[in-house]
Amino acid sequence: MTRLRRVVITGSESVGKTTLGLQLAAHYHVLCVPEYVREFTRLKGTPPVLADREGLARGQASYEDEYIDRSRALGNTLLLHDTDLVSNVAYSHHYFGDCPPALEALAIARRADHYLLLDIDVPWIADGVRDRGDRREEMHTLFVTTLDRLGAPYTIVRGDWPERLSIATNLIDTLLSSPPSPFNLADHE
Template sequence: MYKHGLVFGKFYPFHKGHQHLIRTAMEQSDHVTVVVCSLASERIPGELRHAWVNQSVREMGTEEEFKSKNTTVNVVHLSKTVPQEPSEHPDFWQIWTDLLEDYLEENDAPYDALFTSEDYGFPMAEHLGCQHVLVDKERSTFPISGTACREELYVHSNAKNPHFTKGFKQYVELETKPAEAYDHRIVIVGSESCGKSTMTHNLAKALNGVAVDEYGRTYTDEFTIESLADFYVLLQTQLHDFLYTPKPEGKNSILISDTDAIVTQTFADLYFPLREKEFDLISDKHIRAYKEYADLYILLKPTVKWVDDGTREHEAYREFAHGRIKSLLEKYEIPFVEIEDTDYDVRTSTALEAVRDLMKKV
């Protein structure tokens, strides 16, 4: 067993072979540092790849094997422009040694194992002064590569490769797959504890439609919000559910979605007001996708009583969040109906009237 394992790479994109490499490091180490390296010229943003790796590690960490031995993992993002090959700089190995050792925190043990699936791991480990653990160099466990993944995306528009991770599969589908066919899509937005979930299910029941729950509620039932990486996962999964939730037999062709990218961005503003621009670029792209597919937005004012359900934290932020959401709807020129009545039944009736008016016009 190693005290401190190291895994680094581009994860361009993050596939199940990479997942297997990290799992192996976690199985054989008390603590693991995973460094996600990216360049600005790469088509899949490094911040998104970092988020996929981070979420995969958090999910693996809930497995009994890793909980019982208290394995800890730190996933970091290296976005500096640095030499990619020894031929690019005479001090290539020292540059990379210094970069990787910079991620050693104050109380960390030094790296004693470098886990890779490539021969470059041998000289890199020698410069780091640690053991090289070569994992599945022949790709026999997961016959996949980053190059093959990119070809599936950019040449074949294929999201069906079984060796794609969940995050990358969602990404490929969002880039290439047509949305599920619905006659109408309705989006419910608002600040915390304004009745979005209740409204979503009330409308779905009244209209015999399909409800798409807020993924953030599902996510925070299992994980705490620790970094901006969490919000990349929330953005991507919520949009994926909005576009690709299938219509069950017997349901009408109307989808009601609790939350969108505007709400997710508004809470990212609260948690991480200082952040990289890539998040806002992806958020902008997602907001425009909602605008393209949504037929109606319903904005709920926070006029109902605050309900502390154990996950909500920002009662004092409700009015500000409402104003922020409304200003973004106006900025993107998204038509919406604003509901402010304090009675839940009246709110539902008003929303139903707005939806039925929409359906009459089509």
């Protein structure tokens, strides 16, 4: 079976996760798992509430499983993610003051090979859903502490858009040429 490495593009609102994920997917000719909460919010028409936490986690995990299967079928060695359950954990703490232990455990169990944590050094752009433009430092710090607490390997990616793409491709190239990590969800299903 082909070894599938998983890289998550993560961070607070309006840092370019989707843009970078699509650029990297095009560069490597691979798939990028979309952010489930974006589709959920679009269909629901309102921001998530406390009662949505479990459904959001299940939906994100389902997206990931579908894309892992599709990547394997294509023979890819890389799968990108436009966020993952780590974001669900961070935002659960931010919006609701806590996170169910089961959700944190699931995020740890599904941890990717590496996380690209996008810095807040790009302009914040409102889109009708984003609501934390005035709290970017707080949100970035929350992502750092969440990644640290969950034991997720990450690199902070800074700079303008071309710099970010260059940093990300260099990191992914290094990851793809290194020995596999001891655990990867895609290898243990």
